[in-house]
Amino acid sequence: MAEPDEPVPEPETAAPPRPARALGTPLASTIAVVTTLLGLIVLAWTILFVTKGRFLKHSFETIIASQTHRQVKVAGDFQLYFAPLNVKFVAEGLTISNPEWAGTGNFFSARRIDSRISTWSLITGKRRINWLGLQDGHVDLQWDKARKRNTWTFSEEKGEPLELPLIRSAIIEGTRIRYIDPRMYIEAAIRVQTTEAKDTRFASAIRFDGNGTLRGARFTMSGALLSPNATIGGGRNQLQLHAEGLRTRLDVSGTLPGATEIEGSDLHMELRGGNLADAFTLLGVAVPDTRGYRFTSALTKHGDEWRFTGLKGRFGDSDLSGKLTAAIREPRLLLTAELYTNVLDIIDAGPFIGYNPDKLAAQGAAGTITTVAGTPRLLPDAQLRVEALRNFDAKVDWSVRTVRADNLPVSNIKLGLDLDDRLLKLSPLNFSLARGTVSSDIIINARKEPVVTDYDIRLSPTPMGVLLAGFGVEESGTTGTLKARIQMTGTGNSVHDSLANSNGRIAVILPKGAFWTRNVQLAELDIGTFLQKMFEQKLKEPVQINCGLIGFTVRNGIAAADPILIDTQKSVMLGRGGFSFKNESVDLAFRADAKKFSIFSGQSPVGIGGYFARPGIDVISPDLLTRAGAGLGLAMVASPLAAVIAFVDVGDAKAADCGPVLSGASAAAQRDTKGRPRDDVGKGTTAKAESGKSSPQERKQQRKKFLGIF
Numbered sequence: 001m002a003e004p005d006e007p008v009p010e011p012e013t014a015a016p017p018r019p020a021r022a023l024g025t026p027l028a029s030t031i032a033v034v035t036t037l038l039g040l041i042v043l044a045w046t047i048l049f050v051t052k053g054r055f056l057k058h059s060f061e062t063i064i065a066s067q068t069h070r071q072v073k074v075a076g077d078f079q080l081y082f083a084p085l086n087v088k089f090v091a092e093g094l095t096i097s098n099p100e101w102a103g104t105g106n107f108f109s110a111r112r113i114d115s116r117i118s119t120w121s122l123i124t125g126k127r128r129i130n131w132l133g134l135q136d137g138h139v140d141l142q143w144d145k146a147r148k149r150n151t152w153t154f155s156e157e158k159g160e161p162l163e164l165p166l167i168r169s170a171i172i173e174g175t176r177i178r179y180i181d182p183r184m185y186i187e188a189a190i191r192v193q194t195t196e197a198k199d200t201r202f203a204s205a206i207r208f209d210g211n212g213t214l215r216g217a218r219f220t221m222s223g224a225l226l227s228p229n230a231t232i233g234g235g236r237n238q239l240q241l242h243a244e245g246l247r248t249r250l251d252v253s254g255t256l257p258g259a260t261e262i263e264g265s266d267l268h269m270e271l272r273g274g275n276l277a278d279a280f281t282l283l284g285v286a287v288p289d290t291r292g293y294r295f296t297s298a299l300t301k302h303g304d305e306w307r308f309t310g311l312k313g314r315f316g317d318s319d320l321s322g323k324l325t326a327a328i329r330e331p332r333l334l335l336t337a338e339l340y341t342n343v344l345d346i347i348d349a350g351p352f353i354g355y356n357p358d359k360l361a362a363q364g365a366a367g368t369i370t371t372v373a374g375t376p377r378l379l380p381d382a383q384l385r386v387e388a389l390r391n392f393d394a395k396v397d398w399s400v401r402t403v404r405a406d407n408l409p410v411s412n413i414k415l416g417l418d419l420d421d422r423l424l425k426l427s428p429l430n431f432s433l434a435r436g437t438v439s440s441d442i443i444i445n446a447r448k449e450p451v452v453t454d455y456d457i458r459l460s461p462t463p464m465g466v467l468l469a470g471f472g473v474e475e476s477g478t479t480g481t482l483k484a485r486i487q488m489t490g491t492g493n494s495v496h497d498s499l500a501n502s503n504g505r506i507a508v509i510l511p512k513g514a515f516w517t518r519n520v521q522l523a524e525l526d527i528g529t530f531l532q533k534m535f536e537q538k539l540k541e542p543v544q545i546n547c548g549l550i551g552f553t554v555r556n557g558i559a560a561a562d563p564i565l566i567d568t569q570k571s572v573m574l575g576r577g578g579f580s581f582k583n584e585s586v587d588l589a590f591r592a593d594a595k596k597f598s599i600f601s602g603q604s605p606v607g608i609g610g611y612f613a614r615p616g617i618d619v620i621s622p623d624l625l626t627r628a629g630a631g632l633g634l635a636m637v638a639s640p641l642a643a644v645i646a647f648v649d650v651g652d653a654k655a656a657d658c659g660p661v662l663s664g665a666s667a668a669a670q671r672d673t674k675g676r677p678r679d680d681v682g683k684g685t686t687a688k689a690e691s692g693k694s695s696p697q698e699r700k701q702q703r704k705k706f707l708g709i710f
Helices: 025-051 054-068 119-124 229-233 276-281 346-353 357-368 495-500 518-523 527-535 622-637 640-647 658-662 687-691 696-709
Strands: 072-074 078-082 087-097 106-117 128-135 138-142 170-173 175-181 186-195 202-214 217-228 237-245 248-256 266-273 293-302 305-315 318-327 333-345 370-372 375-377 392-404 410-420 423-433 436-445 452-463 481-491 503-510 513-515 543-555 558-568 571-580 586-594 606-610 615-618
Touching (some): 025 078, 054 072, 054 078, 266 276, 333 346, 346 357, 481 495, 503 558, 543 571, 558 586
Parallel strands (some): 128 170
Antiparallel strands (some): 072 087, 087 106, 106 128, 106 138, 186 202, 202 217, 217 237, 237 248, 248 266, 266 293, 305 318, 410 423, 423 436, 436 452, 452 481, 503 543, 513 543, 543 558, 558 571, 571 586, 606 615
């Protein structure tokens, strides 16, 4: 029996293949998107090119007005399209209003503006205009009084410095620019016009001229931008500028990368005038007065810096070279300089402490003296220009090789000047003086009113023969040296006022050595020896100094001897009195007490009186008159020989302990060689010097009376 057939399995059928994805579909999609965008761009470009973008006029006014917060109007034709790649912008009767704080009127207006703007520069933010045609344009550039806002910064944020777009080529007709900066005291009006240049090397010239006021001083200016034929191809422009104001003349010439591009420029500057301070005054910067000057320099701009390199020239009879950089920064201008002078004439150095250079040139040393209330004054009274110091900071290094001056052996000056927000530091202020060195640190704090000045001036051991050669000291045979230090603090806005209100100490130390001069021999007044050597013409004889201290303590501008003590081989010289920085009067007396017995010894003070500007030496002092009177009385009642008794010096002077002397100690610390406190120093008074009622006339009358007796 046959078995039933087994079910025959259905043949396996393969699953229908999935439809294959088109190869490169993402790429095709990208190509499609890009093609669409390009098509839209081409369409937009075509529409703009055909219509010249005139239909965008209202949108332009609305968008620009909302972004600038100004009223923007185009009264006439308007065009905005690509031609072919640069943006073509044309507007007739375009006006952009000023912000409300700047008053009525427009920031910008033009009868017609025609420009081609680099499209790429709009993307990168580096604004570049390849072509500009401007007719009857008016531009109003203003800062507010606080210098926080200006008319060309359209945002509500702080006003930015003016940065003009790079303009490759331009034709400008009848354009005027007004610039006002109340804080910098600048107001200027400038006219700009394109003209045909006479020089066949140039296709056209943009000429400008104008005038205005700068810190109250009127100035004029004129010049031109001479554009080469190659300008459109990125050539360079030649600048010519001439400006005059406040007895100052400035000429600038050279080339610019673009008509409005200063960065990387290659310029040459010549500045000349009667007083260099005038030129800096126009910038609000205070520098000392000078005589006539003339300087040349290379000039370029890098970022916010104006760099003057290869600077060289002269002021008065002095030379100056180096480099200077002016950085336009907030809140103050920053000046940095490295300067060098080969020869500095002493007349040109006078203004640095307040003397008038023209007066010095005309009168010489007499030009340092003025008359106040009938008395001569030597210390300068020129006021420090504190307000100008608010406008700038400075860092200056100045080196001077030699100083041209009679009887003043000064050379190798090194000056470091640092001004930071009215705090002026002159450190170091060093120079060589007669084979010694003066090292100074002077701090002038103009942040306070009145100005506070700290003086610290140090003189290293210096040969007296060289230092005082112009005052009769014989260099040959003088082995003595001296060192000194001045430490004082004064208040006042001039050198005179500062010292007249000063406190501190002055000390001059004389170590062991020989001193050879007529004046010291006179100070050690031994009448018999003096008269004998005077008639024999053998007065010059060295004085052997063991140690010496000429010290003064200064209180409120009055300097009192503290002490004056010089120990020599033959005697001890003492001084009393003082001087006043207030009225510059001097009232000092020196005497010498012999260590050995001397018959004809005056033992009486040699007076120094008068004023800084006109000191006088009074040998016939009241003490000597008293001795003369006593001698005359003895001669009358006894015998002429008895008169000699009045001039006998028993030679009991106490030799000084040189330790306290050489350390510059005050009178209270002085001792004799036996260690005992000295009772013959520190008892001077400056009462007469302070009151100004010194006694030169009284002594003169007494001297006449004394001579009359004989």
